[in-house]
Amino acid sequence: MENLKTKILSYTKIDDAVLESEMKNYRRIVLQKGETLLEPGHVATHMYYLEKGCISYHKEEEGEIKVLEFYTEDVYFTDLLSYVNQTLSKYYLKALEPCVVLAVDKKGLEKSFSNSHQLERFGRLSMQEAFTKLLSRVERMSIRSNEERYLRLVEKRPDLFQRVPNYLIASYLGITPVGLSKLRKRLSKV
Numbered sequence: 214m215e216n217l218k219t220k221i222l223s224y225t226k227i228d229d230a231v232l233e234s235e236m237k238n239y240r241r242i243v244l245q246k247g248e249t250l251l252e253p254g255h256v257a258t259h260m261y262y263l264e265k266g267c268i269s270y271h272k273e274e275e276g277e278i279k280v281l282e283f284y285t286e287d288v289y290f291t292d293l294l295s296y297v298n299q300t301l302s303k304y305y306l307k308a309l310e311p312c313v314v315l316a317v318d319k320k321g322l323e324k325s326f327s328n329s330h331q332l333e334r335f336g337r338l339s340m341q342e343a344f345t346k347l348l349s350r351v352e353r354m355s356i357r358s359n360e361e362r363y364l365r366l367v368e369k370r371p372d373l374f375q376r377v378p379n380y381l382i383a384s385y386l387g388i389t390p391v392g393l394s395k396l397r398k399r400l401s402k403v
Contacts, residue, residue: 266312
């Protein structure tokens with residue numbers, strides 16, 4: 214819980230009593246590799262904080278996995294569209310390795326926001342950050358080449374290559390596993 218407190222405090226100053234009260238709204242979930250937090254056809258009713266592990270956010274279309282994001286330690290995440298609109302999700306949130314997640318349900322979080330302007334500020338800023346990251350990813354996917362996307366991933370998130378299977382990394386980059394292999398081979402000769 215200390216990491217979560219630090220994360221919340223990184224957004225805004227919050228009174229100790231308010232923060233301690235907020236921590237009571239979170240429950241700890243331990244996931245084994247392959248377990249899911251969310252599946253298509255269900256509504257995202259929780260916001261999550263990833264204390265340990267790696268979660269894929271993906272959908273499956275025509276037997277193919279399409280990865281939108283990999284969540285790793287010290288991030289808030291959920292299926293934002295389903296969570297905000299309370300609509301059925303089209304996505305999976307699936308553990309790629311053993312994970313420890315702290316979950317807070319939407320009703321509890323909304324109540325916290327109503328009771329504390331400090332927590333409401335935290336909520337607004339964390340949502341802004343999630344939205345900005347999503348828009349940045351969409352932009353990168355549309356204007357950068359396969360090589361540029363790969364090199365950026367190597368630079369910004371090198372740990373993923375040890376934690377995530379290559380076929381999922383390829384999907385995240387918007388290329389085939391064969392395309393990823395060829396790209397790596399070509400870049401290793403440079």
